[in-house]
Amino acid sequence: MDFSHSATAADYLRRVGDFIRAEIEPVEADYHRTLRESRDPWVVLPIVNQLKARARDQGLWNLFLPDTEHGGAGLSNVEYAPLAEAMGRSALAPVVFNCNAPDTGNAEVLVKYGSDEQRSRWLEPLLRGEIRSAFCMTEPEVASSDATNMAATAVVDGDEIVLNGRKWWSTGVGHPECAFVIFMGLTDPDAHKYQRHSMVLVPLDTPGVKVERMLSVFGHQDEPFGHGEVSFTDVRLPLSAVIAGPGRGFEIAQGRLGPGRIHHCMRLIGLAEKALELACARATDRVAFGKPLANLGGNRERIAHARIAINQARLLVLHTAWLLDTKGLAGARSEVSQIKVAVPNTALEVIDMAIQLHGAAGLSDDFPLAAAYTGARSLRLADGPDEVHLNLVARYELAERS
Structure with missing residues (x-):
């Protein structure tokens, strides 16, 4: 095992570090203060888009993604690890470099399992930083540490899939640019326990989807991303919204x-x-x-x-x-x-x-x-x-x- 930085990783690490020190650290305290003092903190402040544009212009964008076909940096996990460490020093840096969770995980899902239609509609704007996303898995009524307890359903009905249930701690759902969520629900209770569930791409403005409330963590709501409780009531979507097909959740x-x-x-x-x-x-x-x-x-x-x-x-x-x-x-x-x-x-x-x-x-x-x-x-x-x-x-x- 050799954990020394490759030439590519070392170059990215230097550039990311320089950008954080020169561009992000001088404005970060004021950024957080402005959000705290705002009457509506669920907004994207202009400085964020300005920093994102500068980072993208410098090629410091989607560094988490190993898939170069979709605009990733082509880094291995070992190569990306020190970049993630550098970004972790700042709450703002992962957003600026388009490397923030849960968007990173959702992007990886779409790269690996998404259809061409799903990638065109959701992945490409996500990787351009034009939209945000959330992941809806944990539920308030069951012990979600055991995912087989999941009560929310994703039932196939002809050429549609119908979603019902309640999710919470859906990080990012409060963001004004959150355009879709990935919903995981029970499709076939009689199948093998690891083949019962499906993941579905759900536009946030679909009828029947409602953000019930935003949840606080130690009194903080992590604006403008937040952690939401979301209800799904008879939400109907075409089967093409299911990622990789039913039962593969x-x-x-x-x-x-x-x-x-x-x-x-x-x-x-x-x-x-x-x-x-x-x-x-x-x-x-x-x-x-x-x-x-x-x-x-x-x-x-x-x-x-x-x-x-x-x-x-x-x-x-x-x-x-x-x-x-x-x-x-x-x-x-x-x-x-x-x-x-x-x-x-x-x-x-x-x-x-x-x-x-x-x-x-x-x-x-x-x-x-x-x-x-x-x-x-x-x-x-x-x-x-x-x-x-x-x-x-x-x-x-x-x-x-x-």
Whole structure:
């Protein structure tokens, strides 16, 4: 395994880093402040489109997508990982480079499983950054960590498919440019448990689709993307809206989650790096009891442990990315679950340490730490809670010894 950057990845990494430092960081605090103070924060501020245009002009666009036919950068998981880490330092950067979830995962689904019609209607404008999307899987009435519990239905009726049910935590559905969602529902309850469900492309303005409310996370609604609760009542669509055909929902979901978890985890490592930088700055600049904070209360050791933990987490994710590149998801299932547990918990520990060094200021919007903590804590639940992934890791370990 060689995790040194290829010439292409190194060039992208330099350019992405330069763009973040020169274009995004100087305006990001003001961007978030403007949204918070706006009477309607569910808007796209002009600065976002300006930054997106500059990034696209510089070729820093759709870097997550390995499929060059559709305008991706052609990078492997190992090559893209450090770019995701760089973007993770900023809440705005993934949007600016058109590399933000869930649009990335939805784009990958359409590249791999979409029909020509579906790609033309949804993928191409998504990759141009003209529209946004959401993914509707989790449900409020069932334990969604077990996807076989899914109660929402996607029933074939002649040449149509009919959707009914309620989804929530549908990230991105509050965005003013959200044009479609991918809905997963039960199609055939008598089929094999992994062939019962379908994924359907649903225009957000389809009759019967209603965003019931936006949900808050620790009091924040993550405007202008947000996390919505969405109802589907007798929503009728042509069968051509089904991705890859009825009954293939689980297959698609598994293909979607491998690279997506690499992206999530590497962005979290970038977030942890940013938190550690802020912690070090605070520890050296702030004086209490006649000494810099770095020289009080074991803070040097806390900073050292944070550095070690981040480096460990990064290597674990890079190893998993290498396995995905060389052996596919089948050869990396345990490792994908390992990073999904390890990295959010590591990031939380580092961010919490940084908050503590900032005192009460760390809880405020004056620093990005509270928002960072909220995002990292959410990812212990998103794409499956820790417990589900720990169970899978244990199952693989025990199977090897039986």
